[in-house]
Amino acid sequence: MASGGDLRASYDKFVKGDQATSKDMTKWFKDGGVFTKKTCNSNNLDIAFSKVKEKGKMKITFKQIDALINEVAKAYAKDTGKSEADSVAEIKQKLSKVSGPTATGATKVSKTGGVDRMTDTSKYTGSHKERFDESGKGKGIEGREERVENKGYVGAYKGEGTFDEKVDK
Template sequence: MASGDSAALASQFTAFCNFGGASGKTTLTTKNCTKMFKDCKLYGKNLTTTDTDIAFSKVKTKGKTEISLEEFKQLLKEVAPKYKKDKKKESDEAAVADMTEMICKQGPSTAGTTGTSKTGGVAKMTDASQYTGAHKERFDASGKGKGIEGREERADNSGYVGAYKGADTYDKSH
């Protein structure tokens, strides 16, 4: 593996490590490993997700749930024989080189993820100022929820009847 390939592999490895909201990670989960193999189109008739899961378990440190870049390189060597059968490569080393090249060319795919709603009207639903009836009582003027105060009618428990206007005036002189 050339040093350029190694740097590119490290870059893509980090990209897949950080996929899904994490940032600054340098270890790969089994979920992101499977995503990498799918996105880079490394799976075939012989190499399946089960094979990568088994190889992942073999190379990871006991008690850990993620693998480092060095352990990932070992994983590539573990799955190379099945990849070699799928792609008709002459040796395991050629299979590892081909997988590395495929990974270096393809980053994490975001196909199927969208940032906006296709149904429309979501902005209206999240704008509390447009609520009517009992729902508008659940939010203050800024749109922040009132919590339990907005959902339940609380009893006054002051001892006065609800419509009585002279509360706390008995002891006061006129």
């Protein structure tokens, strides 16, 4: 059977501060593998959480964990066919073994080689090709925008600086 210290250490990894929210408990029970495919699920945990928490409060303390586990153990026992006492012991053991929250839905590195293909500038065509120099290094803003120097009377005037020469003669 799990000791209270192991359970507390595991609890502290999932809870910030001294009080736990329903979301914290759902993550802890899910990572601990307590949920079954049937009755014992996050909905059941939310109902048990509502029964255990004090009226008007949205969080529970570690002192209320035993009561929460006892409530969840009823559904767990129903799904596994074990007694409630055995279910309580098994849930405590599972929860105390959890080393910490796992990252779910985190972005992973592509294994298909698509990143290499998309970053190979030699395969770019059209206007995208103009964004890089010969070595493949990006040109910055010069590669993204057509920069126009507005010198002279007309924007596209080619004979810049020749007007004064013509007038002086």
